[in-house]
Amino acid sequence: MNVCGVSAQYHDAATALVVDGQLVSAAQEERFSRRKGDPSIPVRAVRRLLDDAGLAPGDLDAVVFYEKPFQKFFRIVASSVANAPFGLTAFRAALHAWFESRLWIRTDLARALEVPRERIAFSDHHLSHAAAVFLTHDVGSAATLVVDGVGEWATTTLGRMRRDDDGLRYEVLETVDFPHSLGLLYSAITAYLGFEVNEGEYKVMGLAAHGEPRFAEEIGALVEAAADDAPRGTGGFRLDLRAFAHDRSVQKGWSRRLETILGPPNPPHRPFAADGSEDARRYADVAASLQRVLEERLLRLARRARELTGESTLCYGGGVALNAVANGVLARSGVFERLLVHPASGDAGGAVGAALAWAATHGEPRAAPLGAPLLGTTPDVRDDAPPDADDLxxxxxxxxxxxxxxxxxxxxxxxxxxxxxxxxxxxxxxxxxxxxxxxxxxxxxxxxxxxxxxxxxxxxxxxxxxxxxxxxxxxxxxxxxxxxxxxxxxxxxxxxxxxxxxxxxxxxxxxxxxxxxxxxxxxxxxxxxxxxxxxxxxxxxxxxxxxxxxxxxxxxxxxxxxxxxxxxxxxxxxxxxxxxxxxxxxxxxxxxxxxxxxxxx
Amino acid sequence: MIYLRETVAGLISPWVVLSPTRFARQLQQFAATELYTHYDIAEVAERQPSPLREEMHRHANDELRHHGIFLDWARKVAPYVTAGAADDPSGSRSRLEREEVRALVAQPAAPHRRLPTLFEYMTYIFLSESRAVLQFKLYQWINRYDRRCREWIPRLLADETRHVGYSARVAREEFRRAPWTCTKGFFRVLGYILRQDLLDLLRLVQILGSGLVTGLLYYGVVTPYGLVKRAFGGVRRGRLRRAAPTGPVALDDAFWSRS
Amino acid sequence: MLKERLQTLGQLVREGARPENRQHFVLVLVLVVAGLVIALGAMYPLVAPFLYTLF
Missing domain, CATH: 3.90.870.20 (Carbamoyltransferase, C-terminal domain)
Structure with a gap:
């Protein structure tokens, strides 16, 4: 059985190939198109992986897209209703994006990858993330925690995954819905600090080490956490939406209120000078505070996951799991005996999770654990002649x-x-x-x-x-x-x-x-x-x-x-x-x- | 005829330059065009013999440098216009990016399409670059009050003029080799460019038209609907749906087929 | 192509009628109609000028 997982349309489009239940290869489209963060349907990557595996598109039993686009569309409709009349630009842009390309993903995938429409399947965004971690490790059951910007509706999902001879079992225990999102909070402050969203988050993480978390209380107040003993289904956190605009604007994810609290933002793309100026210190302090709040909220979520599931292993995924500093804090906290993270825990990893989850529910639940994550292509080096470069x-x-x-x-x-x-x-x-x-x-x-x-x-x-x-x-x-x-x-x-x-x-x-x-x-x-x-x-x-x-x-x-x-x-x-x-x-x-x-x- | 579009664009450029938002968006579009041209030329260059390959790679690198110049310029003109949206929560991206998605789907879906000959490609470069030279010269002259235009455009113009020169030279050499085939090729390129111009014009109508439709829809339907829904507690900004589903997820065929 | 687009919109409407998505079904229907105009305009630029004179 050959399954191809695909993630695309937003950033970091990628594909993964699962043959007889085993993950044989995976690659991001950007590696072949040479466009960083390429969001387009990964046609080049799919072709290359199929060629390397000696397969043709017709050999694929399923092409699994990593999320459910219609669900996402319904969430956008709800968000437009809740924000009217303050979200015209977001509404206009969304309507164009959806009716000009996003809604037609089934047709576009079938056409681009040359597979029949009926073979296109759809996973769930957070299921894909959770499965990408769980099914690439040798565990029978585990708690799952997915934290990212937003999937279909959910921005944070707490659950449990288990595999048995019949396949894969997945239970959702608690979710936090858009617009309350730790990923989008991090993105909004990334943009506030003048870095590019989806690109500059790890720069914020690096900058945090230069600062003192003196705004931790202020930022913490913007992310109200539920009580530790909240009844099941009501845990999580809520953003103080008065400080954010990520559900209203496509250009600026925060409001004037955030600037009142943290001071004026750093103009985008201004080179960051660690020159000891007051502004540079303040931006570093904001980054440090954000990092502190994120770590604290993640720890609470991990404790909650432990309490609800009783499991000793946590499969942690989603874009926020790319934050290596927070991962270290979670791993060392001892809340779980084992913390598992997928090497591509952002949206690219969704392609792996989608393909493995489909295979697991179609009779092949025993994927071999992933060793060193070297799943890409092999360089074409001739043994009898050096590479063609006369400057070397x-x-x-x-x-x-x-x-x-x-x-x-x-x-x-x-x-x-x-x-x-x-x-x-x-x-x-x-x-x-x-x-x-x-x-x-x-x-x-x-x-x-x-x-x-x-x-x-x-x-x-x-x-x-x-x-x-x-x-x-x-x-x-x-x-x-x-x-x-x-x-x-x-x-x-x-x-x-x-x-x-x-x-x-x-x-x-x-x-x-x-x-x-x-x-x-x-x-x-x-x-x-x-x-x-x-x-x-x-x-x-x-x-x-x-x-x-x-x-x-x-x-x-x-x-x-x-x-x-x-x-x-x-x-x-x-x-x-x-x-x-x-x-x-x-x-x-x-x-x-x-x-x-x-x-x- | 073929230079009409650039002439009009050059003449109305003060309307663009005087608005930071419009100017930044246009600069972003220029940047994107330069980037795509870079990819395109670099790819074609790989199929050419030396020394044309080196010449084309130099051209491709110029385009990449211009891409950076336009992006930097756009960022300075209107920083927040060019900043990324927070993880694109509304499900939108720039029009350009969306079109890119479609183009990439369309391109490999037609792998057997006829590739242009070297003459056709060089004629295309010549016409495109000479159009760019005309537009930039008009831009420079009309916006001579603007310091940025005075500083940046001459740097670009020098490169563009060199591109016009070498593409014309290569096209001439190719023409001498096979005049009749090249004549046919010339009209093919001309037709292609005119067709693209017409499509761009129609696309402009589409953008304006759909902008109008969505504006009417938003204020005429979504807003009243939203106000009523909110008045009756149906939805809130912080609570978009009544309850998120929890419990076991049935990973059956129905689950996988639903999008 | 048009047939596939209409098929997709049909699926969208069916999905929107499911109990968990029904909350804004009326609005989804209106958006689907307007969206079809946008989709047609984007698919067939030659038709766009005629489509938008309707408004």
């Missing part, structure tokens, strides 16, 4: 040891290097298949990479990848079983003795979003880390996603070559080849002059 001088390594030694030598020599090996990662984190690697030490390394390679704000740290057997020596505060840290889904603390040696990967508050690397997850990268450790005595590398500012993570060799050129990386490793750029043309070191715009493409 290519060397061919005789074997994997020689390759690792050579790459480790380059890294030890402070070169910044692109690394493309094996199947691409599933989800927003680079886990060593499409990564930019560099030394994690050196006081200027973070600023150098932020400015030259990623062209992003100085306050944003990079993530380290560390050998599993030495992780405890460098970091503390791991969650149970270090399960989240294995996929870079949580944040831990760098031990003070190591902060200088991991300067570029340590945030201002001493935290780091670490990837704990086990040999079985990425054997070649593991070997590289060992080689690097031998040369430098550092068991960790700086590991960031392989993409230039504004572009998606690279997928193919061609993307990697182009992106390496844009980033002006010193070297590009695509085993068995290593391409070297001449020093004059590479990323300047600290103290070098900043290049002019004319030198960038």
């Amino acid at each position: 001088a290519w060397e061919r390594a005789d074997d994997q040891d020689a390759l690792c030694e050579r790459v480790a030598e380059l890294l030890a020599d402070d070169r910044v290097l692109g690394w493309v090996h094996g199947r691409a990662e599933w989800g927003p984190r680079a886990l060593g298949a499409r990564s930019i690697l560099a030394r994690p030490d050196g006081p200027d390394q973070q600023a150098r990479l932020n400015r030259m390679v990623k062209e992003r704000e100085d306050f944003r740290p990079f993530a380290p990848v560390v050998l599993a057997h030495r992780a405890d020596e460098l970091f503390e505060g791991f969650g149970p079983g270090r399960a989240l840290e294995r996929r870079m889904l949580s944040v831990v603390t760098v031990r003070p003795a190591w902060r200088e040696r991991l300067a570029a990967a340590t945030h201002v508050d001493g935290s780091a979003r670490v990837q704990v690397l086990h040999e079985e997850d990425a054997p070649l990268l593991h070997r590289l880390l060992l080689a690097f450790e031998r040369r430098t005595s550092l068991p960790a590398l700086l590991n960031t996603s392989f993409n230039h500012a504004g572009e998606p993570i690279v997928d193919s060799v061609t993307d990697a070559v182009a992106s390496a050129r844009r980033c002006r990386l010193d070297a590009l490793a695509i085993p068995p080849y290593v391409g070297l750029r001449s020093r004059a043309d590479a990323v300047p070191r600290a103290g070098d002059t900043t290049p002019t715009d004319a030198t960038r493409c």
Whole structure:
């Protein structure tokens, strides 16, 4: 039985392929269309995954869309009724969007993917999120908590999932409906801080470490939580809607009242200067306060889930589960013995959940647990010729040891290097298949990479990848079983003795979003880390996603070559080849002059 | 005829430039056009031999840079117009993005469509770029009171003029090789551009018309309906439906088929 | 294409008539009629000028 899950129309369109109940591949459309956050029907991704699996569209038994669009439409109608006459622009835009494209998703999917209309099925948004976590882990039953912007009606769903021989059982215990939403609260304040919604949330998370939560009380008052002993079905929280406008406006998610409480907003897209000015401090404090309130509300929800279900495992999903800092707090809180999070917990992950849930309810409920989330495509590297890029001088390594030694030598020599090996990662984190690697030490390394390679704000740290057997020596505060840290889904603390040696990967508050690397997850990268450790005595590398500012993570060799050129990386490793750029043309070191715009493409 | 649209657009540009909202939206549209052109040219360039490939890649990179320039400009003109909506709760996105969704569905759905010849493509670039040059020159002249237009447009014009030059040169070379086929190709491109212009005009009618319909609908039907419903406690801003369903979800065929 | 659009709108109306969605059924019907005009205008730009002169 072949099932294809699809998420599309909003942001991060993606697809997943399930064959005989097993998740065989998954990818986001942006990797192929090269448009960041591409929301369009993932035609390219579906074709590619089907080709790789040797299947044709006609072989698909079902194409499962990750949500129910009609339900969403009814919610929008209700919201228009409740907000009239103050929501004309939102109403107009919604009506156009829905009648010009969204309502026709069944037809569009059938046409674009060349499958009969009858084979298109529809999941439920929060069911897809919950199933994406539950069905990719080896658990028989678990509590589920989904927190995101909004699905059909619900923004938060608390439930229980169980599998038995008959299939999948799902019970909804409590929901919070739109417009009360932790995801939209976070988005509204993300926009208030001048960052782009759906793109800047993790920047807010990074900024939070620079501030003090002095507005926590004010923001907390805007998210009224139900009493801990509220009767079943009445838990959750409510937003003080007087401060928000996300249900009325498509441009601004907050009202004047929020500005009265928190002060004037940061104009969108103004470069963020951690310059110690009063405004910069206030914005950082707002971010810190928001993060504090979010963590507190999530903890309450987790306790509620524990109380209602009595389960010891929590499957936590939805866009808010991308917040690695909050994930760490939840994991360490001990409310649940196990906290499980899907590597692509945003809407992209809905494609996986939708496909697996359909398969589970059609006789195939025993999907194998997902190991390292490497579900994408394999780069097309020829053994007899290096990749086509004449700006790099290519060397061919005789074997994997020689390759690792050579790459480790380059890294030890402070070169910044692109690394493309094996199947691409599933989800927003680079886990060593499409990564930019560099030394994690050196006081200027973070600023150098932020400015030259990623062209992003100085306050944003990079993530380290560390050998599993030495992780405890460098970091503390791991969650149970270090399960989240294995996929870079949580944040831990760098031990003070190591902060200088991991300067570029340590945030201002001493935290780091670490990837704990086990040999079985990425054997070649593991070997590289060992080689690097031998040369430098550092068991960790700086590991960031392989993409230039504004572009998606690279997928193919061609993307990697182009992106390496844009980033002006010193070297590009695509085993068995290593391409070297001449020093004059590479990323300047600290103290070098900043290049002019004319030198960038 | 083919330059009519740009002439009109250039002449009415003060009406756009003087309104930050309108100006920012137009700049966003310019930015999107530049981005799509970048993708398009980069894709076609991959199929060309050197040195044309490098020349086309340079063009593609210019378009990408222009995309950034227009976006930055739009953000400076009207920051909140260009800011994203909070997770798009109303289920809406910019018109451009929606159309992009449709275009992407349509494009791979017709994989066997005839690809343009190099001459046709270069003629298309030549006509499009020369139209852009005309529009920007008019823009610059008419809005010479506006500092931003004085500063930015010359930077773009220099690139656009170079694009006109190389596309005309390549098209000429191709024409010399096969004059009769190229003549047919020229009219095909001309027809294509005129058809696109007509469709754009009709789309404008659609936008204005549907804007009117939704406005009437909102104030004539939704608002009175909403006021009555709210008066009788049927719905509130903070409580859109009476009760959210809880309990076991029947994951049966009916569940999967309902959208 | 038009047949598929009408089929989808039929499904939408049927879904809107279900007890859990019935709350604003009248309004859904009105929106479906207006939405059909928008959908037709978007599908057939040549028809759009004639459609909107109706209003």
